[in-house]
Amino acid sequence: VASGEFARIDRFLAAFRAAGGRTSGGSVVLGPGDDAAVYASPSPTALTTDALFEEVHFRRVWTTPEDLGHKALAVNVSDLAAMGARPTSFLCALGVPDDVDDAYLERLARGMAPLAARVGCVLAGGNFSRASELSLTITALGAIEHRTLRRDTARVGDAVILVGDLGEAAAELRLLMAGTSLPPGHSALNRPQPLVREGLAAARVASCAIDVSDGLVQDLGHVARASGVRLVIDDRRVPRSARFDRLTQGLDAVVKVSLVYAGGEDYALAVIGDGRRADDFGGVIIGRVEEGRGVEVEGLPPGTRLAGHDHFAR
């Protein structure tokens, strides 16, 4: 920690609090300002870390700092939701290049605060470091009060249940990369909404779920592998949102399918369990669990290629 850093941290925390965020209370016994925070919870704690790096996960010209702050927290909270955990707190480590000023950092904080407040997440601490590119590495904690939603508990006969929309974020990214600006309305790419309530409700009636963030097929592949089963999706049952249709107007059917199944950044939930309980958590049955291995999508146009999103691929 550097002395210039302390003033930055103070300003960041002040902006976060001014925008409605909390830095103590709940499970956070001791918040920012000591060598470590102190956390206490009677429940088991879900614990996840996820990072956004400039040029890999975002471009500063394509996103406002408020959206970026929101998203960095949202992608972590989505992992908690997929465990059936109630978000309680987070730590925020920033890599800050020389051309990012305090005003930008304060806007990041102001973008995080409303989501943090809405899902009940207290900013317990963090770290600022000088870096050559902007990065946000968040660690989020959540309380597991019902079942833990795991990847290795899918059973033959279960239904595959989708909560949330697929393909919108990937369709938006496609527009941006083509130099087109986004249409008005809620941006799935810049403002993903983690499905916390849905995850908590699912944990009351199911024990298997995954965060859909790298494309449905790739993510369900983890469930298939961990559980030793085969997942079969029926394309006719996979909903397309009105916004997805608008974003993809005029695109080839094969491209649309690849955005839906392999686009990434959906931050939807796939819950695997009793299909009769899908309504309890706002889910739609899109497939079933069979004996075997891997993931199959029935009803796709011939020649469709469904790889997951891979930011290491070049």
Added chain:
Amino acid sequence: VASGEFARIDRFLAAFRAAGGRTSGGSVVLGPGDDAAVYASPSPTALTTDALFEEVHFRRVWTTPEDLGHKALAVNVSDLAAMGARPTSFLCALGVPDDVDDAYLERLARGMAPLAARVGCVLAGGNFSRASELSLTITALGAIEHRTLRRDTARVGDAVILVGDLGEAAAELRLLMAGTSLPPGHSALNRPQPLVREGLAAARVASCAIDVSDGLVQDLGHVARASGVRLVIDDRRVPRSARFDRLTQGLDAVVKVSLVYAGGEDYALAVIGDGRRADDFGGVIIGRVEEGRGVEVEGLPPGTRLAGHDHFAR
């Protein structure tokens, strides 16, 4: 998470386990491989995050990957030690540039594992991301089983007690920056040893401590501010190690003093409390707490400037 990433993560975890590290057990109910880890502890949990960025905190030519892995974990564990916490687990988020290969990442893991095993820290999860420069952002958790060592509990009449050595890391960095290689022996810069046992022992008899990582004077400044007291250090009582003397042979007295008090990266502990208990945790009394504010060092050569380490300064 990207598909190329999964294979990398598997190799990283395998290397970590092969070198004696654990990825489950203890407080870690569910380790890597799901959307989040699951952690359960009856004690309050100390929670900290600290990052090492290439060119800011290290240069690949000056450090082996094993040393770098060790250090990234060590700086976090040192924060836990300064809270009086027993390390239990950690998450490891890596930013990986294209010219860092799997062999390098496996060597990072092998560097982390012995320290993790020695202090009882389980690797619960993490994240790999493509990035333009190498960075290691670790979040570490520890169990607080005695008192919490805070910064705001120093009282007038307390002693300032130092555990560990000052100035060696800064003296080593000075040599490296001058193009000189390090003398043989244990490198404080590359292999900091977090004082876990000492922190735990201190938490039985004291309630105030800080991790000395940015220079003693700057770090004690946080204690003075948080506690509303003045800390007076007696330079004659501050030990210099034999290695420090060797590393700084021929240097001006003012330079030596600045390395000791403002060099940074010492990962020593400053405990503030009853001086009669200093032996309980291997400490040496170096000063006292008075009414007032700020930090003073008595007995320094005139003209000595004692700023803390500031990696944002240019």
